[in-house]
Amino acid sequence: MAEDKQALQKENFFKAINHIEPDYVPKAIYAGNAMLDYAGMTFADIQSDPGKTEKALRLLFDNIPADVGLVAIGGAPKTYAALDNTTETFLAPDGVTLQHLQRSTMKADEYPLLIADVNKFVKETLLPRKFPVLFEDKESAKARMKTILEDSVERATGHLTQLQKKIFTEYGFYSYPTNVLPRFVTPIDVVFDRLRGFVGTLADLRRYPKEVKAALDAIYTLRATNFKDTKEKDLFASYMAHIPCYLNPKQYDEFFWPYFKEQVTNLGNTGNKLFIFIEGHWLAHIDSFLDVPKDSLYNWVDDDDILDLNKKIGHYQPMIGGIQMQNIRLHSLQRNIDYAKRVIDECAPGGGLVFGANKSWVCKGDINQNLVDVYNFVDGYSRK
Numbered sequence: 001m002a003e004d005k006q007a008l009q010k011e012n013f014f015k016a017i018n019h020i021e022p023d024y025v026p027k028a029i030y031a032g033n034a035m036l037d038y039a040g041m042t043f044a045d046i047q048s049d050p051g052k053t054e055k056a057l058r059l060l061f062d063n064i065p066a067d068v069g070l071v072a073i074g075g076a077p078k079t080y081a082a083l084d085n086t087t088e089t090f091l092a093p094d095g096v097t098l099q100h101l102q103r104s105t106m107k108a109d110e111y112p113l114l115i116a117d118v119n120k121f122v123k124e125t126l127l128p129r130k131f132p133v134l135f136e137d138k139e140s141a142k143a144r145m146k147t148i149l150e151d152s153v154e155r156a157t158g159h160l161t162q163l164q165k166k167i168f169t170e171y172g173f174y175s176y177p178t179n180v181l182p183r184f185v186t187p188i189d190v191v192f193d194r195l196r197g198f199v200g201t202l203a204d205l206r207r208y209p210k211e212v213k214a215a216l217d218a219i220y221t222l223r224a225t226n227f228k229d230t231k232e233k234d235l236f237a238s239y240m241a242h243i244p245c246y247l248n249p250k251q252y253d254e255f256f257w258p259y260f261k262e263q264v265t266n267l268g269n270t271g272n273k274l275f276i277f278i279e280g281h282w283l284a285h286i287d288s289f290l291d292v293p294k295d296s297l298y299n300w301v302d303d304d305d306i307l308d309l310n311k312k313i314g315h316y317q318p319m320i321g322g323i324q325m326q327n328i329r330l331h332s333l334q335r336n337i338d339y340a341k342r343v344i345d346e347c348a349p350g351g352g353l354v355f356g357a358n359k360s361w362v363c364k365g366d367i368n369q370n371l372v373d374v375y376n377f378v379d380g381y382s383r384k
Contacts (some may be wrong), residue, residue: 004171017318019351025382028069028356034366042095065379104197113212184237187219192243233271245280268293325356
């Protein structure tokens with residue numbers, strides 16, 4: 001019975017994201033460490049008592065009717081400690097929230113080295129600069145890497161993963177298989193996220209545009225997958241789009257769109273999709289999404305109003321939206337319900353809408369009674 005429910009919810013979800021009228025609007029969740037706070041726990045609690053993880057997961061699904069999405073409890077204290085806490089991602093003092101502190105490792109005058117040999121530059125220049133503890137002593141480095149590898153394997157295949165699979169099946173929840181297809185790479189986001197950071201990248205686009213473009217070509221050639229030969233269909237690649245919302249139209253067209261368009265076109269032509277987190281505001285660029293295959297982009301709407309995006313691409317590309325997390329905290333329940341109702345009325349007919357929040361739930365207080373009540377309202381309203 002549980003497997004049948006899971007199959008039906010998955011089928012309904014795929015109808016919606018292929019612009020086929022679904023039986024009801026599927027509800028997506030992106031639940032991170034906020035579920036621990038909702039259960040009155042911290043990350044340390046589930047480490048000391050793995051049984052508490054099940055309590056947190058069950059509380060989430062018992063209260064929020066969810067069909068699809070992502071659920072991930074994040075944190076890797078063993079790895080953080082093995083690297084002397086020099087990682088960019090780490091647990092905040094509240095024991096719940098994952099924080100990210102960007103550390104730019106590449107210097108502005110190092111583009112020629114990056115262009116000449118991407119792998120050599122990363123291995124011989126950036127890694128020692130980013131994780132110096134791995135290059136001080138060979139035996140110490142081996143021990144640290146062993147800890148990191150074991151921690152990674154445990155998090156990928158251990159107790160939590162098996163528990164999630166069990167509970168997902170029991171509640172009929174379909175978790176996106178975002179790691180089935182190869183990694184989706186846009187080289188400008190590699191520079192932005194991994195090499196030069198926010199300030200450095202945006203400055204380089206103005207000061208050294210030729211060098212940046214050459215670096216993007218080198219990264220794309222070496223690291224990107226073109227997806228032309230993908231044999232399967234109905235699978236997802238995934239991508240968090242960080243820098244495009246900061247680009248002007250000319251920069252978007254030159255430094256982002258060509259690499260993005262080629263991969264998405266091939267994904268769409270092979271019957272697959274890109275699950276894209278369109279972070280920030282994209283209204284100025286969103287018309288470009290009409291220039292790739294229909295239903296090839298499954299768009300998680302962030303700071304834009306999904307009602308505005310729906311007028312431009314709602315007939316052509318599916319979207320996730322309906323809850324704005326800042327309003328869940330600041331506005332009345334009725335005001336949030338009225339907005340959700342309007343989103344369903346305007347965006348759902350004919351398919352193309354998955355109901356969900358515009359932010360993942362990672363901080364204390366993200367999951368509160370207003371959020372729970374809106375999901376339960378939508379569960380009933382969208383079935384009428």
